[in-house]
Amino acid sequence: MQHVGTIRIRPTNAKDAEKVATFMRRNWGSERVVSRGRMYYPETLPGFVAFIDDSTVGLLTYEIRNSECEVVTLNSSSEGMGIGSGLLEDVRKVAISAECKRLWLITTNDNTRALRFYQKKGFRLAALYPNQLEKSRLLKPEIPLAGMDGIPLRDEIELEVSL
Ligand SMILES: CC(C)(COP(=O)(O)OP(=O)(O)OC[C@H]1O[C@@H](n2cnc3c(N)ncnc32)[C@H](O)[C@@H]1OP(=O)(O)O)[C@@H](O)C(=O)NCCC(=O)NCCS
Numbered sequence: 351m352q353h354v355g356t357i358r359i360r361p362t363n364a365k366d367a368e369k370v371a372t373f374m375r376r377n378w379g380s381e382r383v384v385s386r387g388r389m390y391y392p393e394t395l396p397g398f399v400a401f402i403d404d405s406t407v408g409l410l411t412y413e414i415r416n417s418e419c420e421v422v423t424l425n426s427s428s429e430g431m432g433i434g435s436g437l438l439e440d441v442r443k444v445a446i447s448a449e450c451k452r453l454w455l456i457t458t459n460d461n462t463r464a465l466r467f468y469q470k471k472g473f474r475l476a477a478l479y480p481n482q483l484e485k486s487r488l489l490k491p492e493i494p495l496a497g498m499d500g501i502p503l504r505d506e507i508e509l510e511v512s513l
Pocket of ligand 1: 428
């Protein structure tokens, strides 16, 4: 029987920058993220990292501005074990402590797993930005034309939960 250790989550710190950049390259093929026309470098953002034993199994990065908290990236490398939920719970606590009015994020039209996950966690669909990926590709040409499950990658979808 395979032993799976407990999931541990801690805030990222300045020493994690290279780990975050490597995690981004592995999971998204790039160190940078475009959301609503803004470029982000997740290794410069606050975040949380999840471990099982000594392995990094999840990462969330966020930005707080204008009394709102945006989840900029969320990744779990062992799905269905509660890693995504744990990371989301920790950022929700930070956002509440910072007196944010809402927690929000952008996902893309191809990401049906994320749409399922976030809605089950209480997020509501807040906005649709049709063809936004065309604009994002001007800033970040490495964004592929086809996304998850071979679905054309075209639109941004904003999800939110009030705090
Ligand atoms: C979306 C994503 C972050 C979810 O992460 P995850 O670690 O699989 O999330 P969780 O394990 O917390 O929850 C997923 C499911 O597992 C279930 N689960 C939670 N704990 C569990 C456990 N201990 N054992 C088994 N299942 C569990 C949850 O109930 C949930 O199932 P449900 O949706 O039927 O309720 C992950 O799929 C991912 O990294 N996707 C690729 C990157 C991505 O798309 N990120 C979002 C971009 S906006």
